[in-house]
Amino acid sequence: MTGELSPIDKAKFVAAKRAVDFIEDGMRVGLGTGSTAAWMVRCLGDLVRNDGLKIKGVPTSTRTAELARDVGIEVVTLDEAKWLDLTIDGADEFDQELNLIKGGGGALLQEKIVATASDQMIVIADVGKEVESLGAFPLPIEVIPFGWKTSKSLAEELLVSMDVLGQDVTLRMNDDKPFVTDEGNYILDLHLGRIGNPHQMAMVLNQIPGVVENGLFIDICDVVILGYGDGRVETRDINEGTIAQDRLEFEGSDNLFTDLQD
Known part of the structure; x- marks a missing residue:
C-alpha cells in the first residue's frame, strides 16, 4: 500500500495523482517514459477502468505502450492521433525556467517528438529533480x-x-x-x-x-508538478506565473502501485 512506500516513491505517486486531474474525457494524451511516468500511467488506467474515462494514449516507448495496454488505456500512434491535447512525462532535471534534461531512460527522441506535438506538457517529479543549473545529470x-x-x-x-x-x-x-x-x-x-x-x-x-x-527540452514544458514524501504537491505554471500548493492523503486502499519498480 502507499503507506509502505519510501518517501521518494510517495513523492512520485502524489505528483502523478495530481497530474491526471488535468486529463479530461476525450483527450489525446502523450504518455511519458520512466519510473515517475509509470505511476501516472497506472493512475490514468485506474480512471479508465473505474471511472469510465475515455482517452487515447500515445506512448513514448515500447515499455510505456505495454504498461498502458496492461492497465486498459487505448493506445494509438502519434500519426493516428495527429496532435495531442496534453503530454505528461517525468524529467531527470529541471531548472527555474522549466527547462529539462530528459533521456535517462533512453526514450528522449520519442519523448521530445510527442511533447512538441502537444498543446501542453506537464512534467511530474519529486523535489530532488529541481536544480539551479542543468548539467549535474548526464x-x-x-x-x-x-x-x-x-x-x-x-x-x-x-x-x-x-x-x-x-x-x-x-x-x-x-x-x-x-x-x-x-x-x-x-x-x-x-x-x-x-x-x-x-x-x-x-x-x-x-x-x-x-x-x-x-x-535538452528547452521552452517545451508548461507545468511542473512537484511531489513531496509527506503528500504535499506543488504545481508551477510558467505561462500563468502561478504556484499552487496542496496535500494528498494516502488511502489504505491505494495498493494499485505496489508492484512498480524504479
Whole structure:
C-alpha cells in the first residue's frame, strides 16, 4: 500500500495523482517514459477502468505502450492521433525556467517528438529533480550507430568551447553491449557538471553529424508538478506565473502501485 512506500516513491505517486486531474474525457494524451511516468500511467488506467474515462494514449516507448495496454488505456500512434491535447512525462532535471534534461531512460527522441506535438506538457517529479543549473545529470544525445565514434569525437571537440564544467563523453552500455534505443540508435552521455547556456547547447549539439536528438527540452514544458514524501504537491505554471500548493492523503486502499519498480 502507499503507506509502505519510501518517501521518494510517495513523492512520485502524489505528483502523478495530481497530474491526471488535468486529463479530461476525450483527450489525446502523450504518455511519458520512466519510473515517475509509470505511476501516472497506472493512475490514468485506474480512471479508465473505474471511472469510465475515455482517452487515447500515445506512448513514448515500447515499455510505456505495454504498461498502458496492461492497465486498459487505448493506445494509438502519434500519426493516428495527429496532435495531442496534453503530454505528461517525468524529467531527470529541471531548472527555474522549466527547462529539462530528459533521456535517462533512453526514450528522449520519442519523448521530445510527442511533447512538441502537444498543446501542453506537464512534467511530474519529486523535489530532488529541481536544480539551479542543468548539467549535474548526464546529458544524453541519441546518435546513429554508423560512425558513432566520430560523433563522439566531434561532441568532445565541441565541448571545449562551451560553458560547461566537464567534457567527458561516454557510450551508454547495456551490460557488455551498447544500449540500443527503440529506434535502433545509441546514446552518448555527456558528463558536463553544469551547462552555462542550455539554449545554445541544445542548438549546437544537433548540428553534429550523426546526432539524431539531444536530451535538452528547452521552452517545451508548461507545468511542473512537484511531489513531496509527506503528500504535499506543488504545481508551477510558467505561462500563468502561478504556484499552487496542496496535500494528498494516502488511502489504505491505494495498493494499485505496489508492484512498480524504479
